Amino acid sequence: MNMNDLLSRVQQKENDFLVGRDSETEQYLRFLKGETVDDKSIWNVFGTGGVGKSTLLDTMRRMSIGQDCVFLYLDSRDFHHTHDELCTRLLQQCPAPSLTHNTDYSNLTESFLYKIQELSQSTRVTIAFDTYEEMDDLDTWLREQLIQWLPNAVLVVIAGRNPLKGQWQLSPAWRER
Numbered sequence: 001m002n003m004n005d006l007l008s009r010v011q012q013k014e015n016d017f018l019v020g021r022d023s024e025t026e027q028y029l030r031f032l033k034g035e036t037v038d039d040k041s042i043w044n045v046f047g048t049g050g051v052g053k054s055t056l057l058d059t060m061r062r063m064s065i066g067q068d069c070v071f072l073y074l075d076s077r078d079f080h081h082t083h084d085e086l087c088t089r090l091l092q093q094c095p096a097p098s099l100t101h102n103t104d105y106s107n108l109t110e111s112f113l114y115k116i117q118e119l120s121q122s123t124r125v126t127i128a129f130d131t132y133e134e135m136d137d138l139d140t141w142l143r144e145q146l147i148q149w150l151p152n153a154v155l156v157v158i159a160g161r162n163p164l165k166g167q168w169q170l171s172p173a174w175r176e177r
Contacts, residue, residue: 028060031155032067032124041152045159053159057128060157069124070095076134083141087112090127094119113149120151132160143167
């Protein structure tokens with residue numbers, strides 16, 4: 001099955017209107033094809049409103065579908081900012097549950113990490129957070145309890161109006177990623 005079978009004609013046409021993001025889309029396509037070998041598993045896309053951050057994320061989603069990869073997306077305005085709600089929303093986007101693991105909803109973070117580990121063994125996985133500047137209340141938890149435990153082959157894209165700051169910049173290990 002090719003990308004045209006998975007996307008509507010409107011979704012396919014959206015690519016014609018993406019302007020000025022060739023570098024990002026080329027880099028992302030290399031990630032999807034497994035051609036990147038660096039350890040840069042966190043991308044920070046930032047800028048003022050209207051510069052195309054969400055449009056870029058939507059393009060990445062379509063590219064992921066075209067390469068038969070997994071793309072999980074969460075806009076901070078679309079959920080209550082709790083750990084469980086975040087994990088539930090991301091788990092709901094994951095492909096059908098595996099037959100080897102029964103999701104334990106008593107620990108959604110562990111269930112989500114297990115599912116991502118499983119998915120990343122057979123395909124490339126991207127987790128995108130949009131409007132991140134409104135997720136300050138989850139920033140530390142995301143970094144320390146979720147993102148640092150993701151497999152290296154999983155790409156996290158954090159899009160917001162401001163560049164990542166605080167521990168994202170103070171820690172050499174986080175800066176490197």
